[in-house]
Amino acid sequence: MFGVLYFVVGKRIWYLGKRFDYVTPSDLLGDFFQSEKVRLIVGAIVVIFTIPYLQIQLTGGAYLIEVASGGLIPFWMAALMFYVVILIYVWVGGIRAIAWTDIIYGGILLFGLLYAGVYLSQIVGGPIAMFEQMQQFHPDHMVLPGPDGDAGYGMWVSLCFITAIGALMGPQLWLRMYSVKDGRIFNLMPFLLSIIAFCYVGSLLVSWTAVLEMPGVENADQILPLMLMEYAPFIIAALVLAAGASAAMSTANSQIHAVSTVMTKDFYQRYKNPNASQKQLIQVGRYFLVLFSAVAYALALTAPGLLVTVGLVAFGGTAQLIVPTIGALFWQRSNAKGAIAGLVGGIFITVLLQFTPMLLPFGFSAAMYGLLANTVLFIGVSLLTEPRPIEAVERFKNALSDFKDEEQSNTPSSSHSKST
Known part of the structure; x- marks a missing residue:
């Protein structure tokens, strides 16, 4: 689903970004809806709900170090190590450092996670033997809603939709x-993502091997390092744990950089210091790097939670941006009042139901109901209120028409004349 969205939605975001010099989500949505309120709400959602996602990376990385050290390095110190290392190279290298480290991290992760699953499954005779034993001794793990009864269709549908949409709408994406040079890369990404996703088969193999060989693990997020330290040679364990750490760092560095960019451009430069020099913007951005990564570190220490749960909260917030984004790209009748009503209503329902799970019917996550409320409010309020000015409508209509013409002619270009 992420690959399809990246192709359909992402390519249009890229085109409009090149056409109108956008840098952040607020740039596109604030410009389309001609509304400072929309700009502020989008910026706030991006910052607030990216921090829990950043918290996941610090927590996951800290678990790896804590378990690998046999408890010699406590959780707080392990998370601090992650925080400091990421902060240093993002501070010094910026987006260029992120790009190069992500290439390295991606390669390590692709190999490490799949290799870990295949290697550890050999403990029980290999993947085929593992499935046979699971079917014989733990069949409840192989059917919904799982052994604890909390992993039904609603949860999996929620994970499929909210994770894909929330990830796409994250500021780092x-x-x-926006930074893609050639739009043809969007045509290739769904295929590449399908290949990369195969590495997550390793997660399944590791977790089910743990069910057979290491039942009763209190913290499910620690299964991989515990299994490696128990059954794998040191060199194998070190390489695979490095792969896990690389995944956490790859995501965290982009998030820290993206949040600092949003705060610097959408809030500081736009409302505090419009005439700030490039040097000032870089310095302020670095301050935000330290601030928000410190907040994520504090959350990792005080409210770690299960990583899947924290992830759904983070994705649930950023996923709400898909509704006005779809409106901006495909529905010219949409307007700022509809976008504001949808975003505020969607976030309210998501937060309310997240803290009152007894109100959730059918096992769907809070964000699914938030997304539904968002969509209904966005469409309803837009239809009941005045449309956007005709000049604004024509500006985006012409830009998207040009995009379609380029697609049909099969000659996409990465540079376009700037419109005002």
Whole structure:
């Protein structure tokens, strides 16, 4: 689903970004809806809900170090190590450092996770033997809703939709979509993502091997390092744990950079110091790097939670941006009042139901109901209120028409004349 969205939605975001010089999500949505309120709400959502996602990376990385050290390095110190290392190279290298480290991290992760699954499954005779034993001794793990009864269709549908949409709407993805030089890369990404996703088969093999050989693990997020330290040679364990750490760092560095960019451009430069020099913007951005990564570190220490749960909260917030984004790209009748009503209503329902899970019917996550409320409010309020000015409508209509013409002629270009 992420690959399809990246192709359909992401390519249009890229095109408009090149056409109108956008840098952040607020740039596109604030410009389309001609509204400072929309700009502020989008910026706030991006910052607030990216921090829990950053918290996941610090928590996951800290678990790896804590378990690998046999407890010699406590959780707080391990998370601090991650925080400091990421902060240093993002501070010094910026987006260029992120790009190069992500290439390295991606390669390590692709190999490490799949290799870990295949290697550890040999403990029980290999993947085929593992599935046979699971079917014989733990069949409840192989059917919904799982052994604890909390992993039904609703949860999996929620994970499929909210994770894909929330990830696409994260600020780090917006910045990366804007920065693509050649739009043809969007045609290739769904295929590449399907290949990369195969490495997550390793997660399944590791977890089910743990069910057979290491039942009763209190913290499910620690299964991989515990299994490696128990059954794998040191060199194998070190390489695979490095792969896990690389995954955490790859995501965290982009998030820290993206959040600092949003705060610097959408809030500081726009409302505090419009005439700030490039040097000032870089310095302020670095301050935000330290601030928000410190907040994520504090959350990792005080409210770690299960990583999947924290992830759904983070993705649930950023996923709400898909509704006005779809409106901006495909529905010219949409307007700022609809976008504001949808975003505020969607976030309210998501947060309310997240803290009152007894109100959630059918096992769907809070974000799914938030997304539904967002969509209904966005469409309803837009239809009941005045449309956007005709000049604004024509400006985006012409830009998207040009995009379609380029697609049909099969000659996409990465540079376009700037419109005002």
